[in-house]
Amino acid sequence: MERCENSIGEQEKRVVKFIRGRTRVVHNVSSDLRVTLRCGPCGAIRLSIFRLNLISHINFWELTPSSSSSWIWKKLCKLRLIGRHFLVCDVGSGETASFWHDNWTRLGPLIHVTGNNGPLTVGMPLTDVVRDALRGRSWWIASSRSRNPIIALLRSSVLDPESMIDCMHDDVYLWKADHHAPSNMFSAAKTWPALHPNGVPFPWHKSVWFKDRVPKHAFICWVVAWNRLHTRDRLRSWGLNTPSVCVLCYVVDETHNHLFFQCHFSGEVWRFCTLRAGLTPPSQFMASLLWLKSASTFKNLSLIIKLLFQASVYLIWRGRNLRIHSNNFRNPPQIIKEIQLLVRARLDPLSRLQSSGPL
Numbered sequence: 001m002e003r004c005e006n007s008i009g010e011q012e013k014r015v016v017k018f019i020r021g022r023t024r025v026v027h028n029v030s031s032d033l034r035v036t037l038r039c040g041p042c043g044a045i046r047l048s049i050f051r052l053n054l055i056s057h058i059n060f061w062e063l064t065p066s067s068s069s070s071w072i073w074k075k076l077c078k079l080r081l082i083g084r085h086f087l088v089c090d091v092g093s094g095e096t097a098s099f100w101h102d103n104w105t106r107l108g109p110l111i112h113v114t115g116n117n118g119p120l121t122v123g124m125p126l127t128d129v130v131r132d133a134l135r136g137r138s139w140w141i142a143s144s145r146s147r148n149p150i151i152a153l154l155r156s157s158v159l160d161p162e163s164m165i166d167c168m169h170d171d172v173y174l175w176k177a178d179h180h181a182p183s184n185m186f187s188a189a190k191t192w193p194a195l196h197p198n199g200v201p202f203p204w205h206k207s208v209w210f211k212d213r214v215p216k217h218a219f220i221c222w223v224v225a226w227n228r229l230h231t232r233d234r235l236r237s238w239g240l241n242t243p244s245v246c247v248l249c250y251v252v253d254e255t256h257n258h259l260f261f262q263c264h265f266s267g268e269v270w271r272f273c274t275l276r277a278g279l280t281p282p283s284q285f286m287a288s289l290l291w292l293k294s295a296s297t298f299k300n301l302s303l304i305i306k307l308l309f310q311a312s313v314y315l316i317w318r319g320r321n322l323r324i325h326s327n328n329f330r331n332p333p334q335i336i337k338e339i340q341l342l343v344r345a346r347l348d349p350l351s352r353l354q355s356s357g358p359l
């Protein structure tokens with residue numbers, strides 16, 4: 001650690017090597033951007049190098065990295081816009097937290113609420129820490145008689161200063177992701193959904209991404225659901241000089257809807273898969289996808305139908321590609337046989353896991 005503080009270049013290199021070499025790294029961002037690296041039996045090592053050498057006396061939220069700064073430092077500065085939303089400050093003695101920049105009130109960073117005129121209006125410089133706002137045992141703005149709306153807003157939002165006045169411990173910076181309680185541990189699992197909120201699920205979602213699916217079959221099915229396969233009608237719409245006719249039947253132009261399952265070739269495959277179960281699925285791909293959700297009330301049969309459907313889509317598309325690129329012509333019975341083999345291979349380990357009998 002002592003050697004680490006000798007030069008900026010050396011420190012940054014060591015930090016990067018340290019991070020790469022450990023399997024469990026927990027980042028805890030504090031006011032001086034100390035980075036806590038916890039590495040199993042090695043315990044916790046705190047590095048204040050960023051503050052010492054990279055930030056100096058400039059507020060972290062305001063500084064602009066120089067053009068000669070390292071890549072990792074510039075990257076970290078860019079991430080401030082995203083990370084700031086998650087950082088909250090639990091004020092202890094108030095000697096570290098920035099009055100204007102840190103998120104220590106229910107309003108968030110006060111500079112965002114008041115704008116750049118805030119410090120001038122309130123009479124507190126941008127560099128003030130929270131404790132600087134005390135006069136005796138109360139906030140100085142509490143005694144202000146100003147009717148300025150900014151001062152009135154701050155007066156109503158600041159905390160009770162009593163707990164801070166005699167406090168001996170430092171301010172603590174916590175990570176708060178959405179509705180989760182603030183924590184001194186960074187959680188990727190909680191942060192990811194906060195950054196990427198789930199959209200409204202599509203009605204066919206569970207017909208594609210169901211438990212026990214075959215991943216590559218589900219993926220192709222998902223691509224078809226979005227009409228994103230490179231079918232001949234799409235290639236031609238992009239200006240490519242390619243034949244338009246379906247290579248499975250050589251009768252109708254190739255489109256998503258034709259391939260799945262209006263083509264008599266693919267229709268024969270899909271119908272055979274459901275015939276034995278006495279089911280009559282729709283002939284359109286999307287209608288079939290929605291139909292799968294309620295195709296059977298029996299859990300095992302429902303799973304089998306979904307697996308058959310996805311295997312059919314996968315192998316029909318594969319059969320079409322083999323015809324075009326390898327001159328390999330397979331007829332519907334050959335594809336049906338392959339579907340049966342694939343689905344059996346998927347069901348065998350599942351049936352062994354089931355304690356309530358075979359599928």
Ligand SMILES: [Zn+2]
Nearest residue numbers: 246248249263
């Ligand atoms: Zn066709």
